[in-house]
Amino acid sequence: xxxxxxxxxxxxxxxxxxxxxxxxxxxxxxxxxxxxxxxxxxxxxxxxxxxxxxxxxxxxxxxxxxxxxxxxxxxxxxxxxxxxxxxxxxxxxxxxxxxxxxxxxxxxxxxxxxxxxxxxxxxxxxxxxxxxxxxxxxxxxxxxxxxxxxxxxxxxxxxxxxxxxxxxxxxxxxxxxxxxxxxxxxxxxxxxxxxxxxxxxxxxxxxxxxxxxxxxxxxxxxxxxxxxxxxxxxxxxxxxxxxxxxxxxxxxxxxxxxxxxxxxxxxxxxxxxxxxxxxxxxxxxxxxxxxxxxxxxxxxxxxxxxxxxxxxxxxxxxxxxxxxxxxxxxxxxxxxxxxxxxxxxxxxxxxxxxxxxxxxxxxxxxxxxxxxxxxxxxxxxxxxxxxxxxxxxxxxxxxxxxxxxxxxxxxxxxxxxxxxxxxxxxxxxxxxxxxxxxxxxxxxxxxxxxxxxxxxxxxxxxxxx
Numbered sequence: 001x002x003x004x005x006x007x008x009x010x011x012x013x014x015x016x017x018x019x020x021x022x023x024x025x026x027x028x029x030x031x032x033x034x035x036x037x038x039x040x041x042x043x044x045x046x047x048x049x050x051x052x053x054x055x056x057x058x059x060x061x062x063x064x065x066x067x068x069x070x071x072x073x074x075x076x077x078x079x080x081x082x083x084x085x086x087x088x089x090x091x092x093x094x095x096x097x098x099x100x101x102x103x104x105x106x107x108x109x110x111x112x113x114x115x116x117x118x119x120x121x122x123x124x125x126x127x128x129x130x131x132x133x134x135x136x137x138x139x140x141x142x143x144x145x146x147x148x149x150x151x152x153x154x155x156x157x158x159x160x161x162x163x164x165x166x167x168x169x170x171x172x173x174x175x176x177x178x179x180x181x182x183x184x185x186x187x188x189x190x191x192x193x194x195x196x197x198x199x200x201x202x203x204x205x206x207x208x209x210x211x212x213x214x215x216x217x218x219x220x221x222x223x224x225x226x227x228x229x230x231x232x233x234x235x236x237x238x239x240x241x242x243x244x245x246x247x248x249x250x251x252x253x254x255x256x257x258x259x260x261x262x263x264x265x266x267x268x269x270x271x272x273x274x275x276x277x278x279x280x281x282x283x284x285x286x287x288x289x290x291x292x293x294x295x296x297x298x299x300x301x302x303x304x305x306x307x308x309x310x311x312x313x314x315x316x317x318x319x320x321x322x323x324x325x326x327x328x329x330x331x332x333x334x335x336x337x338x339x340x341x342x343x344x345x346x347x348x349x350x351x352x353x354x355x356x357x358x359x360x361x362x363x364x365x366x367x368x369x370x371x372x373x374x375x376x377x378x379x380x381x382x383x384x385x386x387x388x389x390x391x392x393x394x395x396x397x398x399x400x401x402x403x404x405x406x407x408x409x410x411x412x413x414x415x416x417x418x419x420x421x422x423x424x425x426x427x428x429x430x431x432x433x434x435x436x437x438x439x440x441x442x443x444x445x446x447x448x449x450x451x452x453x454x455x456x457x458x459x460x461x462x463x464x465x
Contacts, residue, residue: 003123019088019122021108021130027101033094034366038102039086040093041369047151048106049080050252051143051226052134058245059136062238069114069133076113085109093366098359099144106147107134137237139229141267141357146249148365149221152276153255155369156218159376163211163283166379169387170204173197181456182307182397183404190406193459196307196392203290210283217272217279223258224249225266231356232264268357270350273364277346280371284336287379291329291336294386298326307397311389328386335378342367401459408434410453410462415444 001016005025012022038044053074060070079085088109091101107130112122114134120127128134135143178197185191226249227242229235234242246259260266300306316325345367349360401407408424411434415423423437438444445453452458 003121005123014123016122019085019109019112020090020105021112021123021125023104023130024091024101024108027091027095027097027105031092031095031101033092036093036366038089038091038093038105041151041155041373042083042086043151043154044147044365044369045086045089045106046081046083047147047154048103048143049077049110050150050249051147052106052110053077053081054226054245054248054252055136055138055143056134057248058241059238061244062241064238065133065136068118069128072114072117072128073110073134075117076110079113080106080110085113093362093369095362096359098140098357099362099365100140102362103135103140103143104130106143107131110134137227137229137241139236141230142225142228145267145361146224146226148361149224149272150249150253150255152368152372153218153221155372156214159372159379160211160214162376162379162383163207163214166383166387167204167207167211169383170200170207173387173390174201174204177392179456180392180394180397181401181459183401183406190404192406192409192462193401195460196397198460199293203293206286206290210279210286213279213282217276220272220275222256223260223266223272225260225263226257227259228263228267230267232262232267234263264356268353268355270353270358270361270364273346273368274350277343277368277371280368280375281340281343284339284375287375287382288333288336291332291382294329294390295326306393307400309391309393310386313385328381332378332382335374339371339375342371402435402454403433405434407454407459410459411438411445414453 002013003016004011004013005022006012007022007026009026012025014021014025018025056065056070056073056077059065060067065073089102089105091105095101111125111128111130111134114128115122115124118127174197176197177200178195180196181193182196182199183190183192184194184199224246225232226245227234227237229237242259242263246257250257294308294310297305297307298310301309310326310328312324313327314324316323316327346364349364349367350358352358352360405424405427408420408427411423412420415438423434423442426432426437427434432441435450439447439450
């Protein structure tokens with residue numbers, strides 16, 4: 001079964017089961033870029049449902065849209081909001097036209113759902129028209145960015161939850177390892193002692209900072225240009241529509257949206273996306289550092305640091321029997337690199353705007369959704385498949401501290417820098433332990449004083465008298 005639809009460019013045949021129409025089909029045929037359709041991000045589809053519903057309600061309230069048609073459109077939007085019809089959103093994320101194909105995809109699906117609700121067949125647009133009714137007083141240039149911002153707000157909520165859970169996982173391990181003595185390092189060289197718990201707590205703190213930064217940048221997404229229509233002059237929109245539709249969207253979503261004070265500026269501005277992308281990049285850089293630390297601390301098991309053990313997830317080599325690799329930190333690293341690269345995409349696309357519109361917003365959409373979605377998956381994997389199962393090699397880390405020359409720093413207040421440097425050099429050249437040189441050989445300290453100075457508590461939280 002098929003139906004024929006036409007626009008001013010000509011006719012197209014569509015499967016009768018398709019709720020999208022001729023303009024969506026043209027977009028689908030024109031843009032074979034990523035192979036990833038809009039349906040891959042359900043929050044985006046849901047956001048279009050909310051925005052189109054708010055528009056229908058505002059136009060109904062203003063008396064410019066027939067109540068019966070408006071109610072049918074609202075019912076169709078409710079189905080999108082409920083998660084239905086996702087498979088009908090077939091346009092590629094990256095497309096020419098600043099997102100017009102995606103906006104028309106939404107208009108046509110909603111129109112055909114409304115037609116069926118009113119007892120008509122798909123494509124009978126004389127009763128409910130995608131352009132004249134569903135898109136009344138609207139433009140891709142205000143609808144697409146508003147839906148995009150709402151979808152980002154929804155998507156970021158789940159990403160922030162994933163980061164918070166990872167933070168909690170690090171804090172849980174921090175408590176478990178709070179009395180595990182280990183050597184801290186700077187420049188990859190022995191520095192001064194610390195506890196493994198302190199190290200894990202630091203990672204938790206740094207992830208918590210990212211949750212706060214995302215919450216801050218998310219506020220920028222609450223300013224929208226809904227009602228600006230084509231370039232910010234609100235052409236074709238009824239008087240009072242921008243304020244009314246913004247209020248409806250806030251009420252429907254439970255999220256307070258703010259109508260931009262300068263709709264011309266807001267229609268071409270993509271600065272909020274650059275800011276968000278920068279925060280995502282910052283988090284990626286931090287996660288890369290953490291995963292590199294985990295890989296170093298777990299290196300070995302016999303010829304490396306071997307301070308911690310990561311969960312063994314899979315055989316690590318097709319040639320070396322028994323080898324196990326740190327695959328989870330490795331995949332998080334790679335995801336971080338992807339996000340860092342996509343940040344450049346967002347930056348270039350944002351800078352490519354011309355005059356009253358930035359037509360590159362579709363690739364910004366693809367870059368940000370890809371960054372958030374993949375990073376959320378990576379963060380969840382790091383928590384569940386790695387951090388939660390980490391164990392410590394307690395005695396090994398303790399012996400490394402006691403055999404290290406780095407602990408001479410603890411004696412500097414008592415013995416002075418010069419003498420400590422001489423002792424460290426002697427230990428380096430002879431292989432003697434600091435204990436042998438200080439207590440037994442030079443008798444600079446009694447055993448009792450040594451035990452006091454080098455107790456666990458004093459090593460990780462030094463107090464000098």
